Amino acid sequence: xxxxxxxxxxxxxxxxxxxxxxxxxxxxxxxxxxxxxxxxxxxxxxxxxxxxxxxxxxxxxxxxxxxxxxxxxxxxxxxxxxxxxxxxxxxxxxxxxxxxxxxxxxxxxxxxxxxxxxxxxxxxxxxxxxxxxxxxxxxxxxxxxxxxxxxxxxxxxxxxxxxxxxxxxxxxxxxxxxxxxxxxxxxxxxxxxxxxxxxxxxxxxxxxxxxxxxxxxxxxxxxxxxxxxxxxxxxxxxxxxxxxxxxxxxxxxxxxxxxxxxxxxxxxxxxxxxxxxxxxxxxxxxxxxxxxxxxxxxxxxxxxxxxxxxxxxxxxxxxxxxxxxxxxxxxxxxxxxxxxxxxxxxxxxxxxxxxxxxxxxxxxxxxxxxxxxxxxxx
Amino acid sequence: xxxxxxxxxxxxxxxxxxxxxxxxxxxxxxxxxxxxxxxxxxxxxxxxxxxxxxxxxxxxxxxxxxxxxxxxxxxxxxxxxxxxxxxxxxxxxxxxxxxxxxxxxxxxxxxxxxxxxxxxxxxxxxxxxxxxxxxxxxxxxxxxxxxxxxxxxxxxxxxxxxxxxxxxxxxxxxxxxxxxxxxxxxxxxxxxxxxxxxxxxxxxxxxxxxxxxxxxxxxxxxxxxxxxxxxxxxxxxxxxxxxxxxxxxxxxxxxxxxxxxxxxxxxxxxxxxxxxxxxxxxxxxxxxxxxxxxxx
Numbered sequence: 001x002x003x004x005x006x007x008x009x010x011x012x013x014x015x016x017x018x019x020x021x022x023x024x025x026x027x028x029x030x031x032x033x034x035x036x037x038x039x040x041x042x043x044x045x046x047x048x049x050x051x052x053x054x055x056x057x058x059x060x061x062x063x064x065x066x067x068x069x070x071x072x073x074x075x076x077x078x079x080x081x082x083x084x085x086x087x088x089x090x091x092x093x094x095x096x097x098x099x100x101x102x103x104x105x106x107x108x109x110x111x112x113x114x115x116x117x118x119x120x121x122x123x124x125x126x127x128x129x130x131x132x133x134x135x136x137x138x139x140x141x142x143x144x145x146x147x148x149x150x151x152x153x154x155x156x157x158x159x160x161x162x163x164x165x166x167x168x169x170x171x172x173x174x175x176x177x178x179x180x181x182x183x184x185x186x187x188x189x190x191x192x193x194x195x196x197x198x199x200x201x202x203x204x205x206x207x208x209x210x211x212x213x214x215x216x217x218x219x220x221x222x223x224x225x226x227x228x229x230x231x232x233x234x235x236x237x238x239x240x241x242x243x244x245x246x247x248x249x250x251x252x253x254x255x256x257x258x259x260x261x262x263x264x265x266x267x268x269x270x271x272x273x274x275x276x277x278x279x280x281x282x283x284x285x286x287x288x289x290x291x292x293x294x295x296x297x298x299x300x301x302x303x304x305x306x307x308x309x310x311x312x313x314x315x316x317x318x319x320x321x322x323x324x325x326x327x328x329x330x331x332x333x334x335x336x337x338x339x340x341x342x343x344x345x346x347x348x349x350x351x352x353x354x355x356x357x358x359x360x361x362x363x364x365x366x367x368x369x370x371x372x373x374x375x376x377x378x
Numbered sequence: 379x380x381x382x383x384x385x386x387x388x389x390x391x392x393x394x395x396x397x398x399x400x401x402x403x404x405x406x407x408x409x410x411x412x413x414x415x416x417x418x419x420x421x422x423x424x425x426x427x428x429x430x431x432x433x434x435x436x437x438x439x440x441x442x443x444x445x446x447x448x449x450x451x452x453x454x455x456x457x458x459x460x461x462x463x464x465x466x467x468x469x470x471x472x473x474x475x476x477x478x479x480x481x482x483x484x485x486x487x488x489x490x491x492x493x494x495x496x497x498x499x500x501x502x503x504x505x506x507x508x509x510x511x512x513x514x515x516x517x518x519x520x521x522x523x524x525x526x527x528x529x530x531x532x533x534x535x536x537x538x539x540x541x542x543x544x545x546x547x548x549x550x551x552x553x554x555x556x557x558x559x560x561x562x563x564x565x566x567x568x569x570x571x572x573x574x575x576x577x578x579x580x581x582x583x584x585x586x587x588x589x590x591x592x593x594x595x596x597x598x599x600x601x602x603x604x605x606x607x608x609x610x611x612x613x614x615x616x617x618x619x620x621x622x623x624x625x626x627x628x629x630x631x632x633x634x635x636x637x638x639x640x641x642x643x644x645x646x647x648x649x650x651x652x653x654x655x656x657x658x659x660x661x662x663x664x665x666x667x668x669x670x671x672x673x674x
Contacts, residue, residue, distance in 0.1 A: 176642065176644065177644070201641065202641065203641045203642065204641065204642040204643065204644065205642075205643045206643050206644055208601075208602055209643055210588075210592040210594055210599070210602065211388075211392055211592065211633075213388040213392075213634070214385060214388055214389075214633075214634045214635075214637035214638045214643075215637055215638075215641070215643070217381065217384045217385055217388060217638065218381070218638055218641065220384075220515075221380070221381040221515070234498045234594065234596075237498075237500070237593065237594065238592060238593060238594050241593050242592075245508070245510065245517070245519050246384075246517055247510060247512055247515075247517035264497075264498075267500075268498065268499075268500050268593065268594065269593075270503035271503060
């Protein structure tokens with residue numbers, strides 16, 4: 001009897017000791033939960049898949065480097081099915097059941113318009129990594145984003161075209177019956193006025209048009225230095241190839257918005273796309289050392305090079321990590337730590353948040369060269 | 379001056395594609411007094427089929443073009459057999475034929491969607507070698523010349539066929555009066571099926587030329603031309619082949635000039651259809667349509 005009691009006592013103390021020791025070893029790496037709301041199915045599935053690859057890479061890198069001192073990220077992935085309703089369920093789960101420290105996502109602006117209001121009410125910090133629509137960060141002081149809007153990208157493109165190519169007189173051609181192309185036109189118009197360029201003519205087209213030769217003939221007769229086009233990629237390809245067929249010289253660059261930033265342009269416009277310029281927030285060939293490492297690691301792991309969505313998601317995890325390192329898991333502290341991020345080295349370049357919690361980093365200007373998107377001037 | 383000349387060329391070019399499309403439309407109307415609303419779907423399938431033959435089959439476009447046109451003709455036979463023949467004996471066959479042709483249009487369009495996907499696709503670069511000729515400020519591509527030439531060739535061939543060949547004369551006889559034709563020993567059902575064959579083959583040819591020039595093919599591309607084709611044959615005179623050609627050119631020119639003058643494509647259709655409206659008020663039978671001498 002006595003013997004048994006002693007043995008139990010020894011086992012007990014041994015266990016306590018073990019727990020104590022293991023606690024010493026493992027408890028130092030603090031674990032922080034991040035909720036990732038991505039569109040893994042539905043219309044945005046192609047974006048969600050590449051975002052997840054970028055996130056997984058960043059999380060694994062951070063956790064491997066954490067050692068005994070740093071923090072470890074515990075990712076919680078949920079699919080919002082590209083639907084706002086499903087996005088609401090995902091956000092509620094993150095806030096109430098998983099009790100995450102921060103949410104990254106959702107993939108689509110349309111979903112973010114709804115879900116971010118829920119997060120704002122719950123005081124949950126959100127970092128958007130792909131939303132570019134207007135009004136997302138205006139939802140409240142909990143909402144941040146690392147994806148540049150057209151309002152930032154387009155003025156930069158115009159500035160570079162003016163300074164490096166000597167563009168002074170432009171023709172503007174845009175789709176006037178679509179929110180996206182009209183929004184791009186508004187951004188271009190503002191940027192053209194700010195840069196002091198002269199607009200020779202403005203022509204418009206409608207959704208579903210295939211024949212752009214009448215408008216392009218008018219544009220050609222004005223002899224512009226450049227043609228600025230706000231169009232979705234389907235129309236963009238037609239405009240580019242018809243412009244060249246009508247004899248608008250290749251020395252007159254065609255400058256596009258975000259709609260041009262698609263491999264479909266290269267495929268559908270073929271050789272005519274050579275020399276087409278467009279702004280973007282990231283380019284795979286950027287020579288930043290961090291970026292080179294990212295592109296190599298991503299390609300080795302996924303078998304294909306990353307795109308802009310993967311890069312922005314990857315950068316998003318590092319930006320969140322920077323805030324979590326300082327703030328721990330308290331929502332308010334994370335929010336203020338995010339706001340203080342300034343000139344952080346990321347794959348997107350030196351990254352800061354504006355006072356409006358929008359992304360601030362130098363956008364790139366891309367040019368189509370040899371059938372690929374290359375960084376202009378490199 | 380160069381500007382105007384270039385715009386006229388643009389209009390002439392798109393007008394000839396409209397004309398080729400409308401000729402097929404008007405042929406069936408002339409013979410059957412029925413609008414075949416599946417014509418635009420055949421137009422789409424023609425373009426997509428030629429693309430598939432070039433891209434996947436590895437054929438040259440010069441071979442893919444006739445093969446695809448032939449397939450469209452066969453599609454026309456199918457169309458006649460499924461959508462029109464079963465209804466022909468009924469009292470209200472004009473109206474029910476119209477509806478069943480809409481059903482066929484939906485089936486063809488869905489087939490295109492299922493087979494070729496919803497994406498906008500194009501012929502591979504250099505499917506047709508393109509030279510660009512320039513005189514001063516005017517530029518014409520060899521592709522444009524080829525397209526206008528093929529359209530005109532097909533339209534002239536059709537007119538000659540209808541006027542000279544035995545089968546062509548039979549088509550005209552059926553168009554005039556099918557009962558009398560039957561009494562005269564013409565195989566009316568065969569002639570109607572043959573008319574559908576020619577009409578759909580021409581529609582398919584227009585689809586390929588359209589796809590080749592605009593470098594964009596999609597399952598819904600027929601929709602943009604469907605209403606225009608209808609307007610063109612009304613403008614030219616229902617059932618008149620030269621009228622369809624003239625109407626196509628007039629329609630193409632009015633579209634291009636409207637866009638050139640206003641700088642926007644939003645008014646393009648409005649002006650084209652206003653012209654149509656005016657023509658119908660001044661000349662109810664269309665530009666080249668004859669007044670109906672008697673009601674059948």
